[in-house]
Amino acid sequence: MSVDFEAARLASGTPDELAKATEAAIATARGGIERFKKATGDAAELLDIFDEANAALGNLRELAGMIAKAHPDKAVRDAADEAEQELDKVATDISLDREVYEALAAIDVSGLDAATRHWVAKTLREFRRAGVDRDDATRARVRELQEELVGIGQDFDRNIRSDTRTATLPPSALAGLPDDYVRAHPPGEDGLVRVTTEYPDVIPFLTYATDAGAREQLWRLFQLRGHPDNIEVLDRLIERRHELATLLGYPSWAQYVTENKMIGSADAAGDFIDRIAAVAADRLRADLATLLERKRADDPAATAVDPWDNSFLQDRVKAERFAFDSQAMRPYFEYGRVKAGLMDLTERLFGVSFTRRQDAPVWHPDVEAYDVSRGGELIGRIFLDMHPRADKYNHAAMFTMVNGKAGVRIPECALLCNLPQPGDDPALLQHDEVSTFFHEFGHLVHHIFAGHTRWSGMGGISTEWDFVEAPSQLLEEWTLDAPTLATFAVHYKTGEPIPAQMVEKLRAAEEFGKGIFVRQQMFYAAVSLELYRRDPQTFDVAELKRELQARYAPFPEVPGTWFHLSFGHLDGYSAIYYTYMWSLVIAKDLFTVFKREGLLDEETAARYRDAVLAPGGSAPAAELVRKFLGRDYTFDAYQAWLNS
Structure with a gap:
């Protein structure tokens, strides 16, 4: 079984x-596909040829995608973008090759296991969705569009990633910020401080800065990322996807991309968004009224809450109404201890161990590598790239490096995050950043456990896309549990564990602002869906975004801002941002079992690991959830959470 550092060496x-x-992977894939088309014999042997050919292509394609977003050298990032394009061309060729489709369809899988039958059925459906059964002219145009879309998506992402803006402010604008933040932003020779639109800068600033004018200045800069370059890029992205969908017989890209998800259709996605928005309406009105009341304490003439006030006012309300001081909590969340605590929790719950590999090649000195073992056996490898730097992916996500396969390859993946970096001062996290770390680690755990299926094509996080966030959202629940936090959240100076009373105040404070959060998510989901749900010739992107903001968002549009041009999900997720809330509905139901049995109950965690995580995409997600819950999932737990 392959356990060396091949992927890491290539990434560095x-x-x-x-x-x-890339040349070697393409040669291996093409050679394997030609063998597959001509081969005869045992069904399992034929499927292995097919699976390995696609794995050669897919694994390098995934790795190249990560390299393009993480490598510090522009020449390497550009080479990774080019590699992605070349690999995607071959993948498109295979998806449109009728001989491959017919050879796969001809295999008698009736005598094989249910997981294999499910995988083959899904794969055949994806061939048909790709247009393999269309005429030559249609398939040729599909190929052109698929290749063009890869480049457009890369442009959209690159324009966001490279567009870091800086607010130049007087030192007085840092009033309210923590001492370590102030020390990290000393005045320049001109006597002014500089605050960027990178997350470790912008999130604390919008939360704590008492200067509303400075908050507005930075917030507006944040909303300008990707402007104006992505105006034309996004138009092309929407237009080409619509053309591709209609070419394949679908009324819209939204219908095409939702068809093979749990939700099943664009109309169902729209209904879901409206349902959640309606359920959250009363909470939204109450939240906004509370924020306005708090704002009037400082400005009696205030008539509305502005978006750059939101985080600041929520923090003030939580401090004053719930006696929760988010800054007082930060000293308990020193980055290194949070990381160690999260790994310890994962080891305890799921019966694994993490071992640091100092000998692993890495693409940047900040990156850490760990082997993941279970019962003394190596089952995966992870890489943590956790701190911001120029031209790096500027959000937080797990990226696949290798899709595992039982007895052949171990799964490997990397977390790319932008958490504060230790330096002269310790890196102290906000609770939201701790939640982000747990969330992304949930994807990592899912990928590692699901990397041991019979076929590479059904392993990893290959379940329906609108389920993949559920395991990550579930892991966030442990960040609100006092006994869990007490195991690692200790004051970086005194060594005292976080007081249970402080965690209880956190939990109470977390109940506030749900209406704003949910409606903001539904606005994002509506933008994602509606931009791809109609003919692009019939609407203007900016105008449609404005209409959706008025209908769903907690705050009205601010003229001169262009949020959608830095909404990176419009590329990767395209029409299906709704999946975050859909997954949360399931995650809240999954959590009912842990609430009943205990958050640190190892037997429950093991059953969850084996029933939900390890199968990967070997069965429908609803079936995996049913196996764990003992019933179909419901809306009840989510609604109880929202109304609590």
Whole structure:
């Protein structure tokens, strides 16, 4: 079984090495596909040829995607973008090859296991959805569009990633910020301080800065990322996807991309968004009224809450009404201890161990590598790239490096985050950042456990896309549990564990603002869906976004801002941002079992690992959830959470 550092070496290598690896992967894939088309014999042997050919292509494609977002060298990032395009071309060729489709359809899988039958049925459906059964002219145009879309998506992402803006402010604008933040932003020679639109800068600033004018200035800059470059890029992205969908017989890209998800259709996604928005309406009105009341304490003439007030006012309300001081909690969340605590929790719950590999090649000195073992056996490898730097992916996500396969390859993946970095001062996290760390680690755990299926094509996080966030959202629940936090959240100076009373105040404070949060998410989901749900010739993107903001968002549009141009999900997720809330509905139901049995109950965690995580995409997600819950999931737990 492959357990070496091949993927990591390539991720930390040169453009030439990446180009050669791309050529080799393409040759392996094409050769395997040609063998598959001509081969006869045992069904399992034929499927293995097919699976390995696609794995050669897919694994490098996933790795190249990560390299393009993480490598500090522009030449390597550019080479990774080029590799993605070349690999996607071959993947498109395979998806449109009728001989491959017919050879796969001809395999008699009736005598094989249910997971294999499910995987083959899904794969055949994806061939049909790709247009394999269309005429030559249609397939040729599909190929052109698929290749063009890869480049457009890369442009959209690159324009966001490279667009870090800076607010130049007087030192007085840092009033209210923590001492370590102030020390990290000393005045320049001109006597002014500089605050960027990177997350470790902007999130604390919007939360704590008492200067509303400075908050507005930075917030507006944040809303301008990707402008104006992404105006034309996003238009092309929407237009080409619509053309592709209609070419394949669908009324819209939204219908095409939702068809193979749990939700099943664009109309169902729209209904779901409206349902959640309606359920949250009363909470939204109450939340906004509370924020306005608090704002009037400082400005009696205030008539509305502005979006740059939201985080600041919520923090003030939580401090004053719930006696919760988020700054007082930060000293208990020193980055290194949070990381160690999260790993310890994962080890305890799921019966694994993490071992640091100092000998692993890495693409940046900040990156850490760990082997993941279970019962003394190596089952995966993870890489943590956790701190911001220029031209790096500027949000937080798990990226696949290798899709595992039982007895052949171990799964590997990387977390790319932008959490504060330890330096002269310790890196103290906000609770939201701790939740983000747990969330992304949930994806990592899912990928590792699901990387041991019979076929690479059904392993990893290959379940329906609108389920993949549920395991990550579930893991966030442990960040609100006092006994769990007490195991690692200790004051970085005194070593005292976080007081249970402080965690209880956190839990009470977390109940506030749900209406704003949910409606903001539904606004994002509506933008995502509606931009892809209609003919692009019939609407203007900015105008449609404005209409959706008025209908769903907690705050009205601010003229001169262009949030959608830095909404990176419009590329990767396209029409299905609704999946975050759909998954949360399921996650809240999954959590009912842990609430009943105990958050640190190892037997429950093991049953969850084996029933939900380990199967990967070997069965429908609803079936995996049913196996764990002993019933179908319901809306009840989510509604109880929202109304609590």
